[in-house]
Amino acid sequence: MKTRLLGTQGLEVSSIGLGCMGMSDFYGRHNEQDSLNTLSQAIESGVTFWDTSDIYGPHTNEQLLGRYFTQHPSHRNTVTLATKFGVMRSPQGDFLGVNGRPEYVQQACDASLTRLGVEHIDLYYQHRMDPSVPIEDTVGAMADLVKQGKVKYLGLSEAGVNTLERASVVHPISALQSEFSLWSRHLEAEILPACQRLGVGLVSYSPLGRGFLTGAIKTRADLEAGDWRLANPRFSEQNFHHNLALVDKIKQQASAKQCTAAQLALAWILHQSDHYVPIPGTRSVQRLVENAGAVSIELSTAELDEVNQIISPELIAGERYPEAAMSALDL
Known part of the structure; x- marks a missing residue:
């Protein structure tokens, strides 16, 4: 496994990370032992940049990682641990809005530290922006956590250009975590150039x-009842088969490259910049090993151009989130 730098403050992480959300929430049934096995395989594969949030579960994903570190205390220093705050959920999982108030930042961090069973968080993100609170106030409270030794580096998730610029005046932002993939390239016009200008690395969630x-999802029936993706516009009855045809073309190119479609999609991200890190989520040891293998895929300029033509943004059917959720993105 190779490593990459996020931001200009010295945050070095594995070139492929691990999104832990699906181990506890949103994507159907989950088995704790399978997840723990996958975390152990991540250590073996060098996939040591782990991503969670207090809303996953809610709270249960952080607790899962906390149990892992209790069982394997020596692995804590191996892992670069990232978590997030700011999206409010009830114990039943209902979404209650966002909260960026300074006093809440401190409370949320302390609660995450307790659930994770760690002394510090390596990378702490504001999960969604709170329009009712100036970003300077929120990031100022996050900077206080750095001074207290509770957090090492700061990040924002789904922040827009103006927010990134204002936040960076208060404290260096090491990473922006936003959706970015072959079929979600909305960041390219303005946000990614701003990241480069400000010295902010990109952490790509949902890179697959x-x-x-x-290519593993061939029909909507492959998704379990209750899987959040059934309500996602790109997985809808109207758009599914159109998008599947594009993925089939990616699978053909991957086959010619003697890699999997997932590896090709991850390699495409890695080739965009030395400061972009995808964090594919999985509960499967096999998939984790497959994803880690993407660091060895070399793509020529001609191959990158071919991929871009196959699955260019204007060919994708459907938004990346339902309409109600889109209003909270890139603020």
Whole structure:
């Protein structure tokens, strides 16, 4: 496994990370032992940049990682641990809005530290922006956590250019975590140039299009009842087969390259910049090993151009989130 730098403050992480959300929430049934096995395989594969959030479960994903570190205390220093705050959920999982108030930042961090069973968080993100609170106030409270030794580096998730610029005046932002993949390239026009200008690395969530770009999902019936993706516009009855045809072309190119579609999609991200890191989520040891193998895929300029032509943004059917959720993105 290779490593990459996020931001200009010295945050070095594995070139492929691990999104832990699906181990506890959103994507159907989950088995704790399978997840723990996958975390152990991540250590073996060098996939040591782990991503969670207090809303996953809610809270249960952080607790899962906390149990892992209790069982394997020596692995804590191996892992670069990232978590997030700011999206409010009830114990039943209902979404209650966002909260960026300074006093809440401190409370949320302390609660995450307790659930994770760690002394510090390596990378702490504001999960969604709170329009009612100036970003300077929120990031100022996050900077206080750095001074207290509770957090090492700061990040924002789904922040827009103006927010990134204002936040960076208060404290260096090491990473922006936003959706970015072959079929989600909305960042390219303005946000990614701003990241480069400000010295902010990109952490790409859903780099495999929530599993669609792997080619493993062939019908909507492959998703369990209650899987959040059934309500996602790109997985809808109206758009599914159109998007599947594009993925089939990616699978053909991957086959010619002697790699999997997932590896090709991850390699495409890695080739965009030395400061972009995808964090594909999985509960499977096999998939984790497959994803880690993407660091060895070399793509020529001609091959990158071919991929871009196959699955250019204007060819994708459907938005990346339902309409109600889109209003909270890139603020």
